[in-house]
Amino acid sequence: MRIGFISTRFHGTDGVSLEASKWGKVLEHDLGHECFWFGGKLDTPKDKSFLCDEAFFGHESVVSLQEKLFNPSIALTDQIKNQINEMEFYLGDCLEKFTDQFSLDVIVPQNVLAIPMHVPMGLAVTNLSKKGIPTIAHHHDFFWERDRFLKGCAGEYLEKAFPPPITESFEHVVINSGAKRSLKDRLGIESTVIPNVFDFENPPIKSDGYGDDFKKEMGISSDEIIVLQPTRIVPRKGIELSISLCSKIQKKLDKKICLVVSHLYGDEGSQYYEDLVKLALENSLKVVWAGERVGESRGLNHAGEKIYNLWDIYPMADFVTYPSLYEGFGNALLETFYFSKPVLVNRYQVYKDDIEPYGFKVVSIDGEITENTVKDTIKLLSNDSLVEEWTTHNYSICEEYFSHKLLRSTLEKLVSRSLE
Numbered sequence: 187m188r189i190g191f192i193s194t195r196f197h198g199t200d201g202v203s204l205e206a207s208k209w210g211k212v213l214e215h216d217l218g219h220e221c222f223w224f225g226g227k228l229d230t231p232k233d234k235s236f237l238c239d240e241a242f243f244g245h246e247s248v249v250s251l252q253e254k255l256f257n258p259s260i261a262l263t264d265q266i267k268n269q270i271n272e273m274e275f276y277l278g279d280c281l282e283k284f285t286d287q288f289s290l291d292v293i294v295p296q297n298v299l300a301i302p303m304h305v306p307m308g309l310a311v312t313n314l315s316k317k318g319i320p321t322i323a324h325h326h327d328f329f330w331e332r333d334r335f336l337k338g339c340a341g342e343y344l345e346k347a348f349p350p351p352i353t354e355s356f357e358h359v360v361i362n363s364g365a366k367r368s369l370k371d372r373l374g375i376e377s378t379v380i381p382n383v384f385d386f387e388n389p390p391i392k393s394d395g396y397g398d399d400f401k402k403e404m405g406i407s408s409d410e411i412i413v414l415q416p417t418r419i420v421p422r423k424g425i426e427l428s429i430s431l432c433s434k435i436q437k438k439l440d441k442k443i444c445l446v447v448s449h450l451y452g453d454e455g456s457q458y459y460e461d462l463v464k465l466a467l468e469n470s471l472k473v474v475w476a477g478e479r480v481g482e483s484r485g486l487n488h489a490g491e492k493i494y495n496l497w498d499i500y501p502m503a504d505f506v507t508y509p510s511l512y513e514g515f516g517n518a519l520l521e522t523f524y525f526s527k528p529v530l531v532n533r534y535q536v537y538k539d540d541i542e543p544y545g546f547k548v549v550s551i552d553g554e555i556t557e558n559t560v561k562d563t564i565k566l567l568s569n570d571s572l573v574e575e576w577t578t579h580n581y582s583i584c585e586e587y588f589s590h591k592l593l594r595s596t597l598e599k600l601v602s603r604s605l606e
Contacts, residue, residue, distance in 0.1 A: 187219040187220070187601060188222065188289055188290050188291050188292075189221050189290065189291065190221075190284060190285060190290040190293045190294065191206055191209075191221060191293075191296055192225070192293055192294065192295045192296065193206065193225050193296040193297060194225060194227075194243045194298060195227035195241075195242055195243075196223050196227075196229065196230050197227040197228055197229045201326060201382075201514065201517055202296050202326055205324070205326070205361075205382060206294075206296045208593065209294065209593065209597065211590075212597060213597060213601075217598055217601075220234075221234065222284070222288040223235045223236070224236045224238065224281065224284045225237070225238070225241055225242070226238055226243070226244075226245060227242045227244075236280070236283070236284040238280040238284075240273065240276060240277060240280075241304070241307055243304045243307075247273070248273075248304055248306075248307075251266070251269055251270065251273065251305070251306070252304070255302075255305055255340040255343075256334055256335060257337075257338055258337040258338055260338065260339060261339055262339035262340075262342075266339070270309070270343070274309045275310075277306055278313050278314065281310055281311065281314050285319065291320065292321070292601060292604055292605070293311075293315070293319055293320070293321050294321075294323070294324060295311050295323045296324050296326075297324065297325060297326040297327070298311055299312065299323045299325065299347060300323075300328050301326070301327050301328065301348070302329050302335055302347075305340055305343050305347075308347035311347070312346060312352070315350065316350075318355060320604035321352070321355065321356045322357045322359060322600050322601070322604050323356065323358055324359045325358060325359065325360050325361075325369070326514055328348070328349075328368065328369070329344055329348050330368070349369075349373070351373055351375065353376075355604055355605075357603060357604050358375055359379075359380050359600065360378070360379055361379070361380065361381060361382060361514055362514065362540050363540050364535060366379050380593065381540060381588060381592075382515040382516065382517045382520055383520070383588050383590060383592060383593045384521065384523075384584065384590075385589065385590050386524060386584045386585040386590075387590060387591060390497070390500075390524065393498075393501055396494070397494050397498030397499065397501070399492070400499060400502065401502065404446070404476060404479065406474065409441075409442060410443065410444040411443050411444065411504050411567060412446055412502055412503050413431075413443060413444070413503070413505045413507055414500065414503035414505070415445060415446065415447045415448065415506075415508075416448045416449075416499075416506065416518045416522070417449060417508075417510070417518055418450065419447060419449065419450060419458060419459045419462065419475075419477070420451065421458050421511075422513075423509070423510050423511075424509035424510055424511050425447065425509070426461075426462060426465055427509035427532060428447075428507040429445065429462065429465050429466050429469060429473070430469075431507060431509075431530060431560065431563060432445045432507075433469035434555060435563060435564060436470075436471065439564060439567075442472065443472070444472045445474070446476055446503070447473060447475050447476060448496055448499060449476075449480065450478070459475075463475075478491075479491060479494060480494050480496060480499060500522075500527065503525075503527055505527065505528050505567060506530070507530045508522065508529055508532070509551065510532055511534060511553075512534050512535070513536055513537070514536065515536055515540070516541065519531065519537075519541070520584065523546075523577075523581060523583075523584045523588075526578070526581055528549070528566045528573050528576055528577060529548050530548065530549040530550075530551065531550050531551070532550075532552070532553060533550050533551065533552055544583050545583065546579075546583060547576035547579050548580075549562045549566070
């Protein structure tokens with residue numbers, strides 16, 4: 187079967203790109219299909235890719251249009267409608283060329299029919315599906331989950347395509363049980379839950395030594411306890427809770443703690459980062475803001491300094507913090523289990539619904555760092571056999587319920603069903 191993945195981008199380490207890559211790997215290597223890629227920004231194999239610059243949500247013309255559509259003070263004018271129609275037609279033409287060029291049997295829209303980062307793109311993909319090509323639409327987050335998409339003049343377009351109310355030769359896939367319920371309640375659409383997964387059948391390979399100098403490069407001494415926060419610097423990641431935990435442990439243990447935050451701040455701006463820097467200083471906590479030195483791939487940055495990837499950093503972490511206030515699922519949490527690291531988790535809703543019931547051993551909190559939180563973390567930091575017990579237990583759960591094995595069996599059924 188020839189399967190075409192469609193999104194605004196398949197590039198970098200955003201959640202959609204990461205999960206799409208896993209789907210592609212399983213469909214090709216395990217199930218024997220061939221995968222092709224359409225987007226506005228791609229780091230996929232060139233001979234299997236169709237690049238359309240205007241498909242990227244960051245394209246200048248798209249940004250301008252989106253600003254009008256989701257501005258509460260702007261009405262839907264004929265001019266805006268014409269802009270949408272023109273872009274929808276152009277993208278539709280590109281999608282037709284993509285399906286023809288690679289003789290596709292099935293398409294897999296990745297989040298492009300769920301979150302309206304690019305309204306004309308969603309409309310164009312919907313039109314393609316309506317022509318009868320079997321479709322497996324992977325929805326990561328819906329527009330009604332984001333306040334900014336509930337304002338403006340795009341309502342009629344959101345009803346048409348985000349997601350489209352199509353069920354014939356069309357499979358809807360969501361990443362958590364809450365999304366399944368909301369899709370059914372709002373639109374009467376049934377869907378299949380496929381959680382984020384990781385390749386737990388193949389444990390991490392032994393370090394090749396590339397990251398051995400990370401501590402030295404970042405000014406971390408050998409006697410410091412390393413706590414890793416493997417996320418971007420955005421408010422919903424709850425990094426202030428990590429700072430609180432580390433500063434309290436430091437006082438209790440009388441040992442130096444170094445909190446390593448792996449990524450940069452996002453497009454939400456730098457204010458949150460500045461607040462965190464101030465908070466860390468007030469608590470006399472050393473924080474390494476490593477975003478300039480940790481990237482998607484190894485290499486050198488603009489200053490000629492060595493760039494590490496996140497997998498170089500995990501092995502040296504003594505503990506991982508994941509105090510998110512909200513997550514669509516929790517890719518970094520699975521990654522922590524994959525690297526067999528003890529972890530603190532703030533019990534965000536999807537964790538409570540879809541992850542916690544499996545019985546993972548973690549230090550869990552409900553939005554605050556308590557004395558028990560500190561005690562439980564210190565216990566793990568000073569007891570290697572307890573860490574081994576917890577992490578082995580967690581890995582075995584993931585191997586059963588969050589591995590490529592689950593993805594293989596579910597995708598096989600979905601592909602067959604979409605062709606019926």
